[in-house]
Amino acid sequence: MDLGFEGDFEVLTKSINKAIHPDWLSSSKRTQWVKLPKTIFKTVFANDIMPAAKASWVPYFKKRGNKEDDFHLISIVDLVKQISNGKKAELPNIDVVTGGFPCQDFSVAGKRKGFNSHKGHHGKILSSVDNPTNENRGQLYMWMKHIIDIVKPKVFVAENVKGLMSLADAKQIIENDFRSIGSGYIVVDAQVLYAPMFGVPQSRERVFFIGFKKDALKSKALSKLSSPHRATNGYNPYPIPTHGSHELSLLPNDHRIPYLTVGDCLHDLSEPEESHDLSHQAYSKAKWYGNHCQGQTEVDLGGVGPTIRAEHHGNIEFRRLSVEHGGKYKNEIERGLNERRLTVRECARIQTFPDDFEFVRRPSASGNDFKLSASEGYKIVGNAVPPLLAFHIAWRLQELWSKLMK
Numbered sequence: 001m002d003l004g005f006e007g008d009f010e011v012l013t014k015s016i017n018k019a020i021h022p023d024w025l026s027s028s029k030r031t032q033w034v035k036l037p038k039t040i041f042k043t044v045f046a047n048d049i050m051p052a053a054k055a056s057w058v059p060y061f062k063k064r065g066n067k068e069d070d071f072h073l074i075s076i077v078d079l080v081k082q083i084s085n086g087k088k089a090e091l092p093n094i095d096v097v098t099g100g101f102p103c104q105d106f107s108v109a110g111k112r113k114g115f116n117s118h119k120g121h122h123g124k125i126l127s128s129v130d131n132p133t134n135e136n137r138g139q140l141y142m143w144m145k146h147i148i149d150i151v152k153p154k155v156f157v158a159e160n161v162k163g164l165m166s167l168a169d170a171k172q173i174i175e176n177d178f179r180s181i182g183s184g185y186i187v188v189d190a191q192v193l194y195a196p197m198f199g200v201p202q203s204r205e206r207v208f209f210i211g212f213k214k215d216a217l218k219s220k221a222l223s224k225l226s227s228p229h230r231a232t233n234g235y236n237p238y239p240i241p242t243h244g245s246h247e248l249s250l251l252p253n254d255h256r257i258p259y260l261t262v263g264d265c266l267h268d269l270s271e272p273e274e275s276h277d278l279s280h281q282a283y284s285k286a287k288w289y290g291n292h293c294q295g296q297t298e299v300d301l302g303g304v305g306p307t308i309r310a311e312h313h314g315n316i317e318f319r320r321l322s323v324e325h326g327g328k329y330k331n332e333i334e335r336g337l338n339e340r341r342l343t344v345r346e347c348a349r350i351q352t353f354p355d356d357f358e359f360v361r362r363p364s365a366s367g368n369d370f371k372l373s374a375s376e377g378y379k380i381v382g383n384a385v386p387p388l389l390a391f392h393i394a395w396r397l398q399e400l401w402s403k404l405m406k
Contacts, residue, residue: 001098001159002046002057004390006064007039009354011388014264015199017242019255021395032268039394040401044092047072047079055370056380060357076101076143083150094151096397100159100385101141141174149181154216154405155397156185159385162192162205171207178211185211186225188237193389197241200386201260202305202350208393210237212404221404237400239392263301265349266319272343278360280345282374286314288325288339298327299342305350310382312375316341344377351381352388 003009010033016024026035043066046057054071062068072079076099083091141158148156158178164170171190178187188210195204212225224235244256272281289296295315299305306317321327322339333339342350344359353359359377363369372380 001100001157001385001390002043002061003353003357004385004387004392005039005041005096005098005394006043007036007391007394008064009387010035011199011352011354012260012265014257014260015352015388017199017255017257019257020240020242036388036391039391040398041096041394044070044094045072046070047074047076049073049075050376050379050383051370052372052376053380053383055361055372056357056359056377063356076140076147080143080146080150091151095154097144097148097151097153097156098158098390099144099147099156100383101144142177145177145181148178148185148211149183152183152213154213156209156211157393157397158209160207160209162207164207165190165192175209178209181211184214186214186217186222187211188225188230191238193238194241195386195389196259196304197243197256198239198386198389198392199243199260200350200352200388201262201265202307202386204307204386204389206385206389208238210393212237216406217404218406225404235400235403237396239396242392259304261302262299262305262350265305265352266301266346269346269349271337272340275345277345277355278362279348279358279377280343282360282377283343283346284312284314284316284341284374284378286316286341288318288321289314291326295341297321298329301329308347308351308382310379312378316347316378318342319346344374344381347378347381351384352386353381353384354387 010028010030013025013032013034016034018025024034024036026037028035043061048054048057048071051073054073057071058068061070074082141160144156144158156178164174175187175190179185190207190209192205192207195202195206214222217225221235224230224233225237227233227235230236241256243259244254245259269275269280272283275281293314295311295317297306298318298321309315318327319340319342320329320332320337323330323333325339327333327339345355348357348359349355359372359380360374361369361372363371
């Protein structure tokens with residue numbers, strides 16, 4: 001989300017619909033790639049509980065002008081508690097708060113515990129004697145609410161899995177809780193965005209909540225955002241789709257272009273053993289387990305990819321399977337290419353991360369650097385919002401900014 005909100009990173013040319021966004025086609029040193037423009041946003045504060053997330057974030061964002069201490073290795077619960085104990089001065093002035101509160105408890109692929117998670121805010125299992133509290137993982141959006149109430153940004157964007165929409169009245173509860181923030185926010189109806197419709201070659205569906213601080217808005221903007229007709233009155237804060245299925249893209253007056261495919265985004269990658277990129281050399285060596293569990297299928301190079309999950313071991317899909325395991329790419333096997341799972345870099349490509357974002361790293365000779373393993377790389381990539389999808393949201397907010405804000 002941080003990278004997407006800043007822009008200024010490379011994506012494949014096919015990820016951009018030039019009929020809708022001709023201003024997104026800055027030249028790149030590589031053919032078939034373009035560099036997205038910079039946005040008006042700049043990351044000034046980031047936090048996560050994973051040391052690996054910090055170890056990957058800091059080197060990349062340092063190149064973009066950030067400092068190491070812009071990243072805080074802390075849970076949002078402890079952050080709120082620290083601020084409440086007098087450390088509020090450490091927070092910079094913030095116009096936009098973004099966050100992806102933990103999604104495992106709302107995911108269809110998970111245990112679906114929702115608000116009653118068995119894990120705490122540090123990611124550790126709660127003991128049987130622990131009473132349910134709002135510090136469990138399923139209620140961390142409440143702590144994002146606390147941060148919003150403390151920081152009072154002009155806008156906030158919260159992200160979660162689509163499964164939340166079908167879990168009783170979770171969507172309405174979360175929207176109403178965000179609307180109850182003391183400083184006063186308009187929270188537009190949450191919307192599910194399908195990543196392939198925004199140039200991401202992955203069947204990822206995520207729900208986004210967007211809220212606007214009422215007293216930061218112009219009077220007309222306040223009225224327009226409050227209107228049930230905002231989807232057609234020019235004040236819809238959600239981006240418009242740029243890609244569609246081949247059939248949709250051929251409809252009259254439909255400017256969408258065909259979905260980006262896995263083959264499109266992996267077209268120029270060599271095999272891992274031929275690469276100097278540690279993130280491409282690294283991949284799960286777990287064998288094929290059979291068709292009875294997830295992660296045992298081969299990606300379709302001619303279609304969109306599977307949702308990249310924050311997992312390792314045997315849950316990462318295969319780049320290719322052997323013929324005996326049902327693989328379709330017989331010509332690759334005949335050329336001597338091995339059955340293997342997707343590499344960390346291939347997963348990052350499917351998520352639309354640029355190739356200079358590192359997810360795997362060996363320790364330095366001094367031993368001071370944090371080693372990033374393949375397992376950690378997969379988790380960092382899978383936990384992320386696709387940068388290109390986040391860029392679409394950021395750009396739409398940028399388009400509306402002068403119309404919205406006083």
